[in-house]
Amino acid sequence: MHDINVVDLSRLQFALTALYHYLFVPLTLGMSFMLAAMETVYVTTGKEIYKRITQFWSKLFLINFALGVATGLTMEFEFGTNWSFYSSFVGDIFGAPLAIEGLMAFFMESTFVGLMAFGWDRLKRGQHLAVTYLVALGSNLSALWILIANSFMQMPHGASFNPTTMRMELSSFTELIFSPDAQAKFVHTSIAGYVTAAIFVAGVSAWYLLKQRHVDLARRSFRMAVLFGVLATAGVITLGDALGFIGGQAQPTKLAAMEGLWKTQPAPMPFNLIAFPSQRDQTNRGEIQVPYVLSLLVTHSLTGTVPSIEQLEQEAIARIHNGIPAVAALQRLAADPHNAGALAQFNAHEKDLGYGFLVQRYAPDVTQATDAQIATAARDSIPQVAPIFWSFRVMVALGLFMLAYFVLAVIYTMRNRVERKRWFLKLAVVMIPVPFLANEAGWVVAELGRQPWTVYGMLPTWMSASTHSVGYMIFSLIGFVSLYTIFIIVEMYLMVRTIRQGPDSHPDANSSDKQWQAGRLAGTEA
Amino acid sequence: MELYAALQFVWWLLLGVLLIGLAVMVGMDMGVGTILRYVGRTDTERRVALNIIGPHWDGNQVWFILGGGAVFAAFPLIYATAFSGFYVVMLLLLWSMIVRPLGFEYRSKLPSARWRNVWDWSLFVSGLVPMVVFGAAFGNLFQGVPFHFSWNLTSTYTGSFLALLNPFAILCGLLSASLSIFMGAATVMNGATGVMYDRARQLARIAALVAIALFAIGGLWVHGMTGFVLSAGPGAGVAQTPLQQTVVPAAGAWFANFQTYPVLWIVPALAVAGMLLGWLAAGARRSHLAWWLGAIAWLGVIGTAGVALFPFLLPSSSVPAQSLTVWNASSSKLTLTWMVGFAVFFVPLILWYTSWAFYVMRGKVSAADVEADEHAY
Numbered sequence: 001m002h003d004i005n006v007v008d009l010s011r012l013q014f015a016l017t018a019l020y021h022y023l024f025v026p027l028t029l030g031m032s033f034m035l036a037a038m039e040t041v042y043v044t045t046g047k048e049i050y051k052r053i054t055q056f057w058s059k060l061f062l063i064n065f066a067l068g069v070a071t072g073l074t075m076e077f078e079f080g081t082n083w084s085f086y087s088s089f090v091g092d093i094f095g096a097p098l099a100i101e102g103l104m105a106f107f108m109e110s111t112f113v114g115l116m117a118f119g120w121d122r123l124k125r126g127q128h129l130a131v132t133y134l135v136a137l138g139s140n141l142s143a144l145w146i147l148i149a150n151s152f153m154q155m156p157h158g159a160s161f162n163p164t165t166m167r168m169e170l171s172s173f174t175e176l177i178f179s180p181d182a183q184a185k186f187v188h189t190s191i192a193g194y195v196t197a198a199i200f201v202a203g204v205s206a207w208y209l210l211k212q213r214h215v216d217l218a219r220r221s222f223r224m225a226v227l228f229g230v231l232a233t234a235g236v237i238t239l240g241d242a243l244g245f246i247g248g249q250a251q252p253t254k255l256a257a258m259e260g261l262w263k264t265q266p267a268p269m270p271f272n273l274i275a276f277p278s279q280r281d282q283t284n285r286g287e288i289q290v291p292y293v294l295s296l297l298v299t300h301s302l303t304g305t306v307p308s309i310e311q312l313e314q315e316a317i318a319r320i321h322n323g324i325p326a327v328a329a330l331q332r333l334a335a336d337p338h339n340a341g342a343l344a345q346f347n348a349h350e351k352d353l354g355y356g357f358l359v360q361r362y363a364p365d366v367t368q369a370t371d372a373q374i375a376t377a378a379r380d381s382i383p384q385v386a387p388i389f390w391s392f393r394v395m396v397a398l399g400l401f402m403l404a405y406f407v408l409a410v411i412y413t414m415r416n417r418v419e420r421k422r423w424f425l426k427l428a429v430v431m432i433p434v435p436f437l438a439n440e441a442g443w444v445v446a447e448l449g450r451q452p453w454t455v456y457g458m459l460p461t462w463m464s465a466s467t468h469s470v471g472y473m474i475f476s477l478i479g480f481v482s483l484y485t486i487f488i489i490v491e492m493y494l495m496v497r498t499i500r501q502g503p504d505s506h507p508d509a510n511s512s513d514k515q516w517q518a519g520r521l522a523g524t525e526a
Numbered sequence: 527m528e529l530y531a532a533l534q535f536v537w538w539l540l541l542g543v544l545l546i547g548l549a550v551m552v553g554m555d556m557g558v559g560t561i562l563r564y565v566g567r568t569d570t571e572r573r574v575a576l577n578i579i580g581p582h583w584d585g586n587q588v589w590f591i592l593g594g595g596a597v598f599a600a601f602p603l604i605y606a607t608a609f610s611g612f613y614v615v616m617l618l619l620l621w622s623m624i625v626r627p628l629g630f631e632y633r634s635k636l637p638s639a640r641w642r643n644v645w646d647w648s649l650f651v652s653g654l655v656p657m658v659v660f661g662a663a664f665g666n667l668f669q670g671v672p673f674h675f676s677w678n679l680t681s682t683y684t685g686s687f688l689a690l691l692n693p694f695a696i697l698c699g700l701l702s703a704s705l706s707i708f709m710g711a712a713t714v715m716n717g718a719t720g721v722m723y724d725r726a727r728q729l730a731r732i733a734a735l736v737a738i739a740l741f742a743i744g745g746l747w748v749h750g751m752t753g754f755v756l757s758a759g760p761g762a763g764v765a766q767t768p769l770q771q772t773v774v775p776a777a778g779a780w781f782a783n784f785q786t787y788p789v790l791w792i793v794p795a796l797a798v799a800g801m802l803l804g805w806l807a808a809g810a811r812r813s814h815l816a817w818w819l820g821a822i823a824w825l826g827v828i829g830t831a832g833v834a835l836f837p838f839l840l841p842s843s844s845v846p847a848q849s850l851t852v853w854n855a856s857s858s859k860l861t862l863t864w865m866v867g868f869a870v871f872f873v874p875l876i877l878w879y880t881s882w883a884f885y886v887m888r889g890k891v892s893a894a895d896v897e898a899d900e901h902a903y
Contacts, residue, residue, distance in 0.1 A: 066631035070624040077620045080609025091602020092857045099599040102592035103872040111585030117901045118581040164765045166679050169858040334677040466610035467682045
């Protein structure tokens, strides 16, 4: 049987390595398209400055990309090394999008990124532009397939449990890939990457403008970033709403945790703007509520209600009672796959199999489970409310803040005032970490909110881990923490150094800036 | 043959294709990493070596990622059991591999000689360690791995970390490393001139001879080894778990397939021919030919292991009856069908654009180019 410490340590390791990987991915998603946009301007207008712009930002892109690739390897390994029961239980479904990601997307991205970096003199302009677009397309398709895989964990569509093979198997490939959660999440997540890149490019450009260095490049990059960013931020917020709408129906426990909704209330329900949820007392302290808003937000109506934690726990108890015979039947089927009675019993209770597993943590022989054990297991079915509640608010607040920032940036840029607003340029520099924080908060909402399941309603997290010793887990955790700490220091150092060096390491550094400014004075842009 | 059984067999073949792709493509980059400090004595020489594979290592590495993804999708029980069973070895493999992208991308970003030296060593480690581990994993397949399943197919590994590094496994690891050094050396010959070319040529010839010797010793060793025979079970194309079969250990069992189908001797013959002709081709300064012969040698070596073990994929030494085979470890019919569809479409496409990428970047890498190009490693 699994050692719970091993499960917790596996979770900690996965969370750390995934959050770390997720520092680099969004920037790759967005920067790749921004590079394609910059290069498009170069190819269509033929202005050399845009080639310099593209090449400069691609240096930063590649420094970031290397760590994205490196830490992505970890994610692939971890399913097998640390979550082996999960891998064999749902590999039939979950493995497919990962393999297709490799075939369709990652090969494209990685093959062409080499040509993008090394092919400037070997390819014709149009060819190089096509290569840059293929990198962007590849990285975004990669995100699509990963999120299809992730969405299966959130909303297990297109699969069913096969008692003959003792695992979940694919029943409909199209249902798997067209899962509504996957579609909404892909757009929300990839656009969040565009916002990240826009804020990064705008921030670095603003720093140059403050220092009056590489002004030509910075001014043009800033404009492009702002345009890219304002559209993307509006998109993220709209799609975030759609995702909440779809996800809320699929995962009521996550939704209840996001809202800190302990007790059942009549419609129209108020929204907890601020609250301090207490898991132990099953209540919130210091609530500040806005009337009507929760019903409106989640159900898009004033009469809709959202199930509370209290209500969901009661439902979980009923489902555990129904799931117990399913697990018991499965154990009989393992001993004798041809036992018709056991198969009939399994089929009758199949839909609550996962809830049977939930109580198996406390009662290895599920048929002996006591009411107290069932109540504990039902309480387990509710995730940690406070971190989810707050991560969600942090994400939304930062999203709205970024929207306000971009709207202001557009106004200033259109009026050509941005360089006179030094406070705004300083703000733009300070904004650089903000989208990264919002991305990480979003990950916490999505993944911590899915607990206690690895596959929502089907496979509890406590069962999913490999059967390792605690010593192994500590060994690997120390290894990851030390390596990753070194990596991030090196990466940040190289990023900052490359930014400080700027686009030109050649002696004629600022010549094109001067030309550009002279051109502006004469009323004609270079 | 029933469709499901055919799909299982096709996926066994495709797994072979992916492993060979991995060994050839990632293996050559890792080989370059392993010999980097030998073929390149000065910083510029090392930069030339790195820039020969610079445009391609990232794309090549996807063979590894795809290999993992394909095992996950087509043989999930193998993925789950092998990755968790080989835990410490897998982490060493992973940690050495995640250093590679940084080694390439970050090494030449700072002028400091110490900085570059550190990355050169890390490229050496991340070139050598994964290839040794990769080969050692194959070595363990022949001997069986101590794992078993509980009723719900939770797998438990009962061996120690050091048990995976037994003499036969180390032999296989060295074979894998020497083939990778051969490929790396042929790649450096393709892209370099002068002294670097000569050093690489010398290494290629030594590596080929070492590989032939190790392959021959390995063959004799396996001949005397106790293998496994699947004596009863649901068989091919039937939904099943590894809890429903009978497996008996038998001396020389890993040669049974060759005895039943003598035509299969072609596969190990390809391995020997590839290495031997590769040795001659490197000697005759035909570096492209040597590279292709190295790829054929890999085909022969991995093919030999696959044919010998078939239908076993991961035999259990502690509970042989629970050994994983092509029939009991594969995914469902529907998953295998969809995956074949994607593979049939995308694998040729990948081969096509990979060849194009190599065509675009063909030719020798000169020291002057490396120093002039801002994007060079």
